[in-house]
Amino acid sequence: MDKTLKKIALIGQPNVGKSSLFNRIANKRIAIVSDMAGTTRDIRKHEIEILDRKALMLDTGGIDETNDAIFSNVKRKAIETAKEADIILFMVDGKNIPDDKDKELFYELQRLGKELALVVNKIDNDKELERLWEFFEFGIGDENLFGISVSHNRGTKNLFEWIYQHLPVNLETVAREEAEALKKQRENEFDFDDEEDYSEEEQEISQQEIINKEVDENKINVAIIGRVNVGKSSILNAIIGEERSVVSPIAGTTIDPVDESFEYKEKKITFVDTAGLRRRGSIEGIEKYALMRTKDMLEKANMALVILDASRELTDLDEKIAGLVDEYGLGTIIVLNKWDENMDTFQKIEEEIRRRFRFLSYAPIIAVSAKTGRSIERLKDKIIEIHNNYTQRIPTSQLNRVIEEAVIRHSLPSPNGAYLRIYYTTQFDTRPPRIALVMNKPNLLHFTYKRYLINYLREQFNFEGTPIHVIARGKNDKMGDEEYLEKS
Structure with missing residues (x-):
């Protein structure tokens, strides 16, 4: 052991x-x-x-x-x-x-x-x-x-x-896999005699391109989620331009998830039109399986469209459904369907959504009409943008600069007189972005300061639509981590 x-x-x-x-x-x-x-x-x-x-x-x-x-x-x-x-x-x-x-x-x-x-x-x-x-x-x-x-x-x-x-990240494995991928590409594209002609900066850029290529396979799995009869099937049909899902005013028409893939701006987007979710006490018969399959689908997705009915008041169930998306750490867009009100009303609804869905504060809100096609093209473009944010990897040098600025603006706390110090910062994963703060006493860093750093990162980089996980780590949590962190 x-x-x-x-x-x-x-x-x-x-x-x-x-x-x-x-x-x-x-x-x-x-x-x-x-x-x-x-x-x-x-x-x-x-x-x-x-x-x-x-x-x-x-x-x-x-x-x-x-x-x-x-x-x-x-x-x-x-x-x-x-x-x-x-x-x-x-x-x-x-x-x-x-x-x-x-x-x-x-x-x-x-x-x-x-x-x-x-x-x-x-x-x-x-x-x-x-x-x-x-x-x-x-x-x-x-x-x-x-x-x-x-x-x-x-x-x-x-x-x-x-x-x-709260468990250590095994960055050594990640570093080894990335090094092997870099070596393989070099063997396929260059003679080893030419390798020394590349500067360290060029090699780092080349490695970064390989990492991003491995993470972003140009495939986006989008979960369409919401309570029954909010128009999920209609939105799916409007996006792909054909009637693929059965549309009906009868609540709960969609039971089995319906997968549909299409190409858009060099991305393969796969939608899963899920069965509408009701209050647990209202679920009967086959709809229990719909709820189970919805959760299974969320595990496979990397982005979610949270569909809300703009013509009806928000409910506690809307919050619970949105909470599923937050639980699975997905890139998120909040979609207001059945929209035919003016901008003043939109601002009022936006304030209500932000108040209820504080845990999805990073998610953009788009008002659409599946019936008329309003803002459907904008929604498709936003899916691409959020996916890019969700899969992006920020260079270590940029992260260090931004975190240093944040610490200067608001000093690290000193719990019980303890001196905290961040040695360096690096992003070690994507989907969603995961950022490690390598520091002397990681267990003493309060969650409120992490939240401050996350907000500051959002001000400096485009992380719209994606959660950010900031994790404090000790400098020697894993042998080999330090070398990887400094060279990422």
């Missing part, structure tokens, strides 16, 4: 679902699952992999403040494990109100200064989400609070994404 892996500790009182979550993350039935409090007493370890990042998962015994010698030993082991861990998942039972025992233990873990998430389990439906507000009493930000249902596999994707963002 790799001793350099980051450790994730599961902490909590008995019978809150730690072992079930352990099994869900590990994707195997390893931990013993039982309704009997205190089933898990020893520390179970298992190497896990979330996408391309690995970690060591530690499942601790349930903690219970009793005089029982067994539980006393369990608590001791759990706290010791938490001290050794890099990431702590503190689980509580969402069926019960927060108790003082949970708060006391949470504050004790908080003082360790580790990456800490409060995981509220057994939030089985939308109605029970309201109980999540009670757990803000712990004094934790909403970016570290997760309401999930392990048994229903609900809300776990957001938690997995949070864990993923």
Whole structure:
């Protein structure tokens, strides 16, 4: 077992679902699952992999403040494990109100200064989400609070994404693949004797072109998503110029996703016209499969059109559907269909959308009419533009300059007197753009400063329509990272 892996500790009182979550993350039935409090007493370890990042998962015994010698030993082991861990998942039972025992233990873990998430389990439906507000009493930000249902596999994707963002990036593999691609192209296009005739700058430009070519294969997968009867099929037909999807005023006509590809400005665009989403309580019969297939489609897409009905008021369901797009990290355009109002009304609706969809603040809003064809060509051009933003890679030198300017304008915070320093910055991935801040104490960088840097990056570069992930990393998180970061 790799001793350099980051450790994730599961902490909590008995019978809150730690072992079930352990099994869900590990994707195997390893931990013993039982309704009997205190089933898990020893520390179970298992190497896990979330996408391309690995970690060591530690499942601790349930903690219970009793005089029982067994539980006393369990608590001791759990706290010791938490001290050794890099990431702590503190689980509580969402069926019960927060108790003082949970708060006391949470504050004790908080003082360790580790990456800490409060995981509220057994939030089985939308109605029970309201109980999540009670757990803000712990004094934790909403970016570290997760309401999930392990048994229903609900809300776990957001938690997995949070864990993923806090695991080291294996840049060594990326660097090796890019070097091999560069070497292969050189072998095909040049004699090795000519290689030394190229300056370092020319070689870097050549390598950058190869990287971008590998990332951008001129293929765009676009998900069309929205609640029922907002005009998704009509918009698809208007964009491709033919009636491909069945259009009907009857809500829920489209059940199976309909794929359609066409060429536009040297790009191959593939649309998936999804079944409309309704409130969970209104889903009946075959529409349950439509919801499942919609989520499957979002996993394959790299861009989404969030369709809203401009002739009707926005609803909470519109927000939930848009939240799916944000959850999958897609390039996004908000499309107002059935538009026939004046500009003053558009400004009013735009303000309402921005208020409700703060998490999609980067997404442009385009008012169209599938019926008359208004702004359909503009929408097609915007798809190309957002895709270019989504797949772009900013040179390291430019990123360093911009981040240095941002730090000069607004100094890095000094939590508890700690001196923070950013050594350098680089973009290590696209779709969406992922940017690493290589610094001395990455765990102490507050999310509000990351948000400030993201906003500053948006002012300097065209990232319209795409989320940006800024991730703080230690200088020696992975052997080989430093060389790659400095030469990207």
